[in-house]
Amino acid sequence: MPARYPILYSFRRCPYAVRARLALMVSNRVCELREVVLREKPPEMFEVSAKGTVPILIDVDGRVLDQSMDIMLWTLRQNDPEKWLIPEQGSVAEMLELIAEFDDGFKYHLDRYKYPERYAGVDAETHRQEGALYLDRLNARLSAAEYLFGNNIALADVAIAPFVRQFAHTDRAWFDEQPWLGLQAWLAWFTESEIYSSVMQKYPKWESGNPGVVFPSS
Secondary structure (H helix, E strand, C coil): CCCCCCEEEECCCCHHHHHHHHHHHHCCCCEEEEECCHHHCCHHHHHHCCCCCCCEEECCCCCEECCHHHHHHHHHCCCCCCCCCCCCCCCHHHHHHHHHHHHHHHHHHHHHHHCHHHCCCCCHHHHHHHHHHHHHHHHHHHHHCCECCECCCCHHHHHHHHHHHHHHHHCHHHHHHCCCHHHHHHHHHHHHCHHHHHHCCCCCECCCCCCCEEECCC
């Protein structure tokens, strides 16, 4: 693996890693992808970031980015061919504000809805209803436009959609019964898109001392 490639520690199903890979893919930023198993995190991850969670990107100059939104902005500010940072409506600041609300509030309820056994005294139904309030807001936006900030795909769509997908698939029958026609169409667009399929390819587990895989593949 040539040294000129940044290194990306990733886990296929992690929504934070998914959105980082989406931005790297659309900007055609070639990396050495190191797929990790979360139960067996390689020590190299902790050597560069005490956080110890994916995604982590190490640039060729040694700079470490260990937050998914930092990775997205870093690569899109270098090359943004689909204009994800130029929403048809609103601004980057407004998109980042909405993303932050979902990263904080919605993710809190998503975790307790999807994995109630991990939290003492948690009622999954309560957190499903709290999470649904966030989705009501998205559906209102998506009833007025095709995407969250107008009729063109933008950063907010690809940053939030992986988390909505997790919520939906926790109980898909229930999700499909909700009066969220705009949201359901938007999620179908995301999960059926070529770029989503491309970033969700399966990769072999990375082993210390071995090269990773080239991402995106040519």
